[in-house]
Amino acid sequence: MNNIIEVSNLVKTFETGRGFLAKNKKIIQAVDDISFTIPKGESLGLVGQSGCGKTTTARALCLLDPKTSGSIKFYNNETKIMDNLDELKDEELKSFRRNTQMIFQDPYESLNPRWTIKDIILEPLNIHNLGTLSDRLEAVVEILKTVGLTPPENYLPRYPHELSGGQRQRVSIARALIMNPKFVICDEPTSMLDVSIRISIMDLMLDLAKELNVSYLYITHDLAVARYMCNRIAVMFNGKIVEIAKTEELLSNPTHPYTKRLISSIPVPDPSYTRVEYEVDFTELDQIIKSNNKNLPMVDIGDEHFVATHDVKDLLI
Amino acid sequence: MNKIDSEKEIQKQHRREIINKNISLFKSNKIGMTGLIIIILFGFLALLSPVLFLSGLWDQKTYHPVVGYDSIESSITVIECPKTYPTAKYESKELCPAENERELNIVKPFNPGVEVGDQLTVYLQPAPPSSKHILGTDSLGRDVFSQIMKGSQVAFLLGLLSAIVGVSISTFLGSIAAYWGGSVDAYLMRQSDLVLMLPSLPLLFIISAFAELQVWHLALVLGIIGGLGGSVITIKSQALQVKVKPFVDAARITGGSRMKILTSHILPNVAPLALLFMVFSVTGAIASESVLSFLGLINIDMSWGLMISVAQSDGYMNQGLEYWWLVIPAGLAVTLLAGGFYLVGRGLDDVFNPRLRKR
Amino acid sequence: MKTILEVDNLNMHYETLEGNVVAVKNVSFTVAKGESFGLVGESGCGKSSVAAALLQLQAENAVITNGSILVNDTELVGMSEKSLRKIRWNTISIVFQGAMNSWNPVIKIGEQIREAIREHFPENSKSENLNKIYELFDIVGLQHTTIDRYPHELSGGMKQRAMIALALSCNPDMVIADEPTTALDVVIQDQILKEIKKIQKLLGLSLIYISHDIAVIAEMTDNMAVMYAGHIIEKGPTKLLFNNPQHSYTKLLLESTPSIVGSKIKLRALEGEPPSLINITDKCAFSPRCPEPSKDCKDGIISMKLIEKDQDHWVDQCCVNCG
Numbered sequence: 001m002n003n004i005i006e007v008s009n010l011v012k013t014f015e016t017g018r019g020f021l022a023k024n025k026k027i028i029q030a031v032d033d034i035s036f037t038i039p040k041g042e043s044l045g046l047v048g049q050s051g052c053g054k055t056t057t058a059r060a061l062c063l064l065d066p067k068t069s070g071s072i073k074f075y076n077n078e079t080k081i082m083d084n085l086d087e088l089k090d091e092e093l094k095s096f097r098r099n100t101q102m103i104f105q106d107p108y109e110s111l112n113p114r115w116t117i118k119d120i121i122l123e124p125l126n127i128h129n130l131g132t133l134s135d136r137l138e139a140v141v142e143i144l145k146t147v148g149l150t151p152p153e154n155y156l157p158r159y160p161h162e163l164s165g166g167q168r169q170r171v172s173i174a175r176a177l178i179m180n181p182k183f184v185i186c187d188e189p190t191s192m193l194d195v196s197i198r199i200s201i202m203d204l205m206l207d208l209a210k211e212l213n214v215s216y217l218y219i220t221h222d223l224a225v226a227r228y229m230c231n232r233i234a235v236m237f238n239g240k241i242v243e244i245a246k247t248e249e250l251l252s253n254p255t256h257p258y259t260k261r262l263i264s265s266i267p268v269p270d271p272s273y274t275r276v277e278y279e280v281d282f283t284e285l286d287q288i289i290k291s292n293n294k295n296l297p298m299v300d301i302g303d304e305h306f307v308a309t310h311d312v313k314d315l316l317i
Numbered sequence: 318m319n320k321i322d323s324e325k326e327i328q329k330q331h332r333r334e335i336i337n338k339n340i341s342l343f344k345s346n347k348i349g350m351t352g353l354i355i356i357i358l359f360g361f362l363a364l365l366s367p368v369l370f371l372s373g374l375w376d377q378k379t380y381h382p383v384v385g386y387d388s389i390e391s392s393i394t395v396i397e398c399p400k401t402y403p404t405a406k407y408e409s410k411e412l413c414p415a416e417n418e419r420e421l422n423i424v425k426p427f428n429p430g431v432e433v434g435d436q437l438t439v440y441l442q443p444a445p446p447s448s449k450h451i452l453g454t455d456s457l458g459r460d461v462f463s464q465i466m467k468g469s470q471v472a473f474l475l476g477l478l479s480a481i482v483g484v485s486i487s488t489f490l491g492s493i494a495a496y497w498g499g500s501v502d503a504y505l506m507r508q509s510d511l512v513l514m515l516p517s518l519p520l521l522f523i524i525s526a527f528a529e530l531q532v533w534h535l536a537l538v539l540g541i542i543g544g545l546g547g548s549v550i551t552i553k554s555q556a557l558q559v560k561v562k563p564f565v566d567a568a569r570i571t572g573g574s575r576m577k578i579l580t581s582h583i584l585p586n587v588a589p590l591a592l593l594f595m596v597f598s599v600t601g602a603i604a605s606e607s608v609l610s611f612l613g614l615i616n617i618d619m620s621w622g623l624m625i626s627v628a629q630s631d632g633y634m635n636q637g638l639e640y641w642w643l644v645i646p647a648g649l650a651v652t653l654l655a656g657g658f659y660l661v662g663r664g665l666d667d668v669f670n671p672r673l674r675k676r
Numbered sequence: 677m678k679t680i681l682e683v684d685n686l687n688m689h690y691e692t693l694e695g696n697v698v699a700v701k702n703v704s705f706t707v708a709k710g711e712s713f714g715l716v717g718e719s720g721c722g723k724s725s726v727a728a729a730l731l732q733l734q735a736e737n738a739v740i741t742n743g744s745i746l747v748n749d750t751e752l753v754g755m756s757e758k759s760l761r762k763i764r765w766n767t768i769s770i771v772f773q774g775a776m777n778s779w780n781p782v783i784k785i786g787e788q789i790r791e792a793i794r795e796h797f798p799e800n801s802k803s804e805n806l807n808k809i810y811e812l813f814d815i816v817g818l819q820h821t822t823i824d825r826y827p828h829e830l831s832g833g834m835k836q837r838a839m840i841a842l843a844l845s846c847n848p849d850m851v852i853a854d855e856p857t858t859a860l861d862v863v864i865q866d867q868i869l870k871e872i873k874k875i876q877k878l879l880g881l882s883l884i885y886i887s888h889d890i891a892v893i894a895e896m897t898d899n900m901a902v903m904y905a906g907h908i909i910e911k912g913p914t915k916l917l918f919n920n921p922q923h924s925y926t927k928l929l930l931e932s933t934p935s936i937v938g939s940k941i942k943l944r945a946l947e948g949e950p951p952s953l954i955n956i957t958d959k960c961a962f963s964p965r966c967p968e969p970s971k972d973c974k975d976g977i978i979s980m981k982l983i984e985k986d987q988d989h990w991v992d993q994c995c996v997n998c999g
Contacts, residue, residue: 102567109564194888197945267895268891
């Protein structure tokens, strides 16, 4: 088995309206039947605008919020088969939790302000009771060196508010990677950092991915960042994946109107470059997508490049 | 082993640094410091009386706040007031009899055989402040200053006990309501609404009618009523804010149990707010006690409220400020100590809420 | 080309408990009529402080120690509040960072814009104002019905457009846009940027565009200045700076921005942290993080000063001598 995670027909709906007697109960399809796989050691970028469902997908994948329907299968290192997350029992669930972690967007809110850095990074080891206390402390010191926070002794007793945004994000990365997980979900980890610091964090994550053979699900609204970090990119719009392909293939040969519109709206750091203009009406697009049969599979247009099919043939120019 | 030790050392030193920083921050806050000084003063008073008694400086028979007795002697002249004014000695009717004089017809029933011009010895009760009793004595001959000190002990005991009980309850319930949500939350909120609806003072009257309340009974009752009330809602909203933070998500993803997350993540972040509540609720507790003992609803030997109550029921308050030492020290003590705790709370708020700081 | 704005040797610091935080040091630049000028830098570099100073809206504890700001040849530094209120919005206006949250939630959008117009044109009749607002909405691409809406009824993009309408409401000569599209999706950002460009051409506006995103600066501006730790370290025509960056920091900024066009290259990271702005000295603020500092620079011998390298292209003298 080559994949670390396989998602099929994932759906997550929310209901609005309060209480039993609410009148206008609306059902919001935050994630509307999406499927994708991530091979071991590779990274998938999940790109889309705010509200498209990418964070909801991430939270469903790590069992933070329950999904409404669909299946998520995760590779079990012991048995060498894909386990369905719904059917995991205690030991297997623990193993899943050791192997799945998340790095968050906000460096200021993702660390408990009352805990020291040492306690923050120790927490996963404590929860899973791995090794003796001195083993754990050694692991903490090692991971601090790996993420570039040296000398480690300087950082262990500190509190988060004494560190900069970039340093805090490194602590988050250390906490996520200390148990050597196989799958890490990254929810826009660099968007709140200064521009000059982003690359060092992204390079760190890329190096660690190679070294530890970790797969990332990299969530971002910035296609340029997704290009830098990921082998494949999936584009989401209103809860659906509209296009998914290898990174360079997607950027050089975008097919879905939404992808084209997205690419055409990204500013380029070159004053002499003129962007290709591409306009599409989003409400129209959304209506067309929703009015179609949900069971239509994505169309394979070659080289592992899939596009969602709808009756938008006249827009597909 | 050495590495762990040295690392522990660094951590201890680091914690010390942070505590020192917080202390200096609090010190620079004038309001908080004023409150703290007041509290320390009253604390000193509370601890002073056992020292005075045990060391023998004060004789229990004379100075005990409840059963002490001292009589102050004073000598008066018996006179008879003239019928018409003004005279050589007295300008008007109000000035007769003067300070150390009594009229013959008042004194005669108790001292037969007395004549105008005689010197009588009387015992002053209550006695005004003198070198022997710096705040005078009350109507039973007991030293007022000693009573103030005893009242200080009562106030501290009551205030702190009820505050700790109350805040423990509300922090626990508020955090559970926030983290468990659902029907647990719904129930706890309705319970809080119910307690909020009930007027606390009449409730205390009713409770005291059923059971004879002593100080620590009252402390528990005040604590429980306070703890189940509105503070649950405020603590819950704070806990809710913590619950949605990413570091709680991180702990959940890693597989932390609900209880562990509650105690290690949510409670420590709710603690500053709880501490603040605690300090403020001491204020309320001290004030409540003085009202309740003023109304005679507590079975207590001595407290500030009781001092005022006795003064009032004996009629000394009707005489204006003539017997001020029976009322003003006790009233001032309640106000100052309750206010002192409030000021400390405001000072602590500054430490915990960086946004409120000046710059 | 008429000069609308001339900033000369502006110096500003904030007084705090820990000392004086120098936010703006020796900043000079000019903006001509119809020109679009970009101010680029990371958080804490001082660009927002400059924006605030241009409208004399700096914080209570901010002190302008020296320098001048000439708007249409009128000196703004030291001007009375009364006179400043005549200039604000009439001559220069601003679209703030996070402008979407700058609307009063309990007053309708139209009323808030009307308030601004009334301040400067009290003799206008009600219908004149109404027509003016309709005109503005047409320019920014909002429907006329928006005039009766409350802020919470609009989306982020619509609120931002309304902000731009507000900034244009008194026919200013110059608009300052301080990161106007930060919280918006990239598609909406694109629409807003196109609007701004269109408006600029239509009305002959001068624009100061402040951002940390050099891609946006590349597309939107004719001239630009790069700020670091309160100093301008390089300035000149945008095309020139992008094709031939001279300062190490500028080069690193360009090389650390991922792009979706061009071949995929390994980007360069910038090590270290931005410097503390308290009690800064004259020596180069960037030298601790410079990848190839010269000896003089590291020893602190060279002080910071802009010198003109090519036509209109100014670079801090430290990097000119590095090479």
